[in-house]
Amino acid sequence: MREFIDPIARLVNQFSKLPGVGQKTAQRYAYKILDMSPAQVKEFAETLVATKETVHFCAVCGNFTEKERCKICDDALRDHSVICVVKDAKDILAIEKINEYKGVYHVLGGLLNPIENVGPNDLHIKSLMTRLDGTVKEVIIATNPTVEGEATAMYLARLIKPLGVKVTRPAQGVSAGSELEYTDNATLTQALENRKEI
Amino acid sequence: MREFIDPIARLVNQFSKLPGVGQKTAQRYAYKILDMSPAQVKEFAETLVATKETVHFCAVCGNFTEKERCKICDDALRDHSVICVVKDAKDILAIEKINEYKGVYHVLGGLLNPIENVGPNDLHIKSLMTRLDGTVKEVIIATNPTVEGEATAMYLARLIKPLGVKVTRPAQGVSAGSELEYTDNATLTQALENRKEI
Secondary structure, eight states: OTTSOHHHHHHHHHHTTSTTOOHHHHHHHHHHHHHSOHHHHHHHHHHHHHHHHHOEEOTTTOOEESSSSOTTTTOTTSEEEEEEEESSHHHHHHHHHTTOOOEEEEEOSSOOBTTTTBOGGGTTTHHHHHHOSSSOOEEEEOOOSSHHHHHHHHHHHHHHGGGTOEEEOOOOSOOTTOOGGGSOHHHHHHHHHTOOOO | OTTSOHHHHHHHHHHTTSTTOOHHHHHHHHHHHHHSOHHHHHHHHHHHHHHHHHOEEOTTTOOEESSSSOTTTTOTTSEEEEEEEESSHHHHHHHHHTTOOOEEEEEOSSOOBTTTTBOGGGTTTHHHHHHOSSSOOEEEEOOOSSHHHHHHHHHHHHHHGGGTOEEEOOOOSOOTTOOGGGSOHHHHHHHHHTOOOO
16 A cells, blocks of 8 residues: 555554455444544553453453453352353353343363364363363354364263263254345254254 | 453454444454564554644645645646646545546635535635736636535636636536446436536
8 A cells, every 4th residue: 555654554554454354344444543642542552461361361261350360260150060161251242132041161272173173172171071070061062063063072071971061052053034045055964963942 | 252352352343433344344453463472563553643733734726635735736837827626635646547637736624514514614615716916827626526526626616617727527417338337316307417428
């Protein structure tokens, strides 16, 4: 973008690192920054750094937190005998939003992937196993229903089941509001296999 | 967003100030920041502040610049006898991109708008008039073809013409690649009135 003067080009470049942001959008964002007051820009910049500095991972489950343990792990009203295993901390937010789940979480930090060289030691599996001290009755493995997600779930199930802990996985089937005509084969197969009497 | 911990909520709030960014997109951006290394986040924050601090307006034309005068005003190869008047500094980029225009620019910083109380003294009109010292042969008024843009163009034309300077406006008509069926009435009227022999 030789038309930009350097500082604007640098800012456009920074914004284009954000997910789904191309040159045009990054340019709009950069102009918006130039339109803001110096105080507003400073606040923006400080929030970026402050958030990165204060937010880290819960020592127990790996969720985002400002303290040593996250809000959910510290909540005595949650059911600590049920652990829901997820890939990323952001998956926790998706589940919390439905306001249905009352147990606690464990973040793996990834999925098993031999092609990309991600093995069991690269995931937070050891810390999950140490949590299974007899007080935990069920582990829900809520990894994505993809090849890697399924493989990781199978691997974990084989580790956990021998401890006498129930291992479950969220049901797979057709989504609410979707049309059978446009549902992919794998999903439809699962939905038929897991059919329920009404 | 009570599901977020405070620092993430603050960051989401900052991102949602960018144009066209809602809660969901702001959330994706915030998670991306948490995924970055502390050094990368610091660089992002510093670029924000540095850009805002170093970028100001050219003393001659009002374009973005790091120096006193912008690259275009300082370029001896440009035709300084033609001034293209635009509303905002970002309009300059749009015109520079087509690589056709070889003259210089003048940024008004807005358009006349009696309803919003924007009068001639709120725009950079005086500085434009001082540039018309006899060396300028043509002023192209490239304000948007809107009510305010047209009114501003008419106002400027009345000021500039008595000085013996040619005043022009970019042609209005149907856009390249557009369909007549979907062209609005005002544009079609202009296109027919300004028809050219082929």
